[in-house]
Amino acid sequence: MVISFNSIKGGVGKSTLAVNFAAWLAKEGHDVLLVDGDEQETASDFTAWREQTIGNTGYTLVNMTGANLRKQVEQMKPKYDHIVIDTGGRDTTSQRAALSVADVSMIPFAPRSFDLWTINKVIEVIDEVQAIRAEPIIPYVFLSRADIKSADNREVAQALATYEQITYVPYAISNRKAFSNAAGVGLAVFEMVQPDLKAVAEINALFNHVLHGNHITTGA
Structure with a gap:
């Protein structure tokens, strides 16, 4: 399966979730390719720290940008169980x-009004991409960097659930220091010596839904 993490606004935790997903899939025993298609190269920086911290990243990293990314990923799909x-x-x-x-697009939204304003642009991009695909992509939207307790979470979640073009999944990722603390040393949240169990439970719920909540086969 090819899973792409997408957003049209920064600061929503997209890269953090992408690298955690790659590490999570590797932990599950899958052969994983992590593609850094972001010019800021956050995933590459994370992986460099990871190699220094634990020696073995557990996945393969490549940098790909531009229109050629599609062709290169298509060529590499048979070699891996999953591509993030x-x-x-x-x-x-x-x-x-x-x-x-991609088979699945993961689109995080922070529960803030100015983040929700970007939803129409996201829908526009999804519609344009769907129109040129032979098989439709599954676009999952979810709350990321959510407040631990806030009415904003509920209000934004209800708004996201009203759009037919996207699929809202009720597995929010809270704004916890555990994610930045782990990422700073190249680790996923579940790899810390004393992991934040609530953070681990959140990513397990979200990632298990993506991996097992649909009927897409792997790329192998």
Whole structure:
């Protein structure tokens, strides 16, 4: 399966979730390719820290940007069980190339009104990509960097659930220091010596839904 993490606004935790997903899939015993399609190269920086911290990343990392990303991912799909793509936080050629080749798009939204305002642009991009695909992509939207307790979470979740073009999944990722603390040393949240069990439970719920909540076969 090819899973692309997408957004058209930065600061929603997209790259953090992408690298955690790659590490999570590797922990599950899968052969994983992590594609850094973001010019900021956050996934590459994370992986460099990871190699220093634990020696073995557990997955393969490649950098791909631009329109050629689609062709390269297509060529590499038979070699891996899963491919995770991290794209930039804006509407770019790399992001559209990733959406054109992915089976699933993961689209995080922070529960803030100014983040929700971008939903129409997200819908527009999804509609344009769906129109040129032979098989439709599954676009999952979910709350990321959510407040632990806030009415904003509920209000934004209800708004996201009203759009037919996207699928809202009720597995929010809270704004916890555990994610940044782990990422700073190249680890997923579940790899820390004393992991934040609530953070671990959140990513387990979200990632298990993506991996097992649909009927897409792997790329192997």
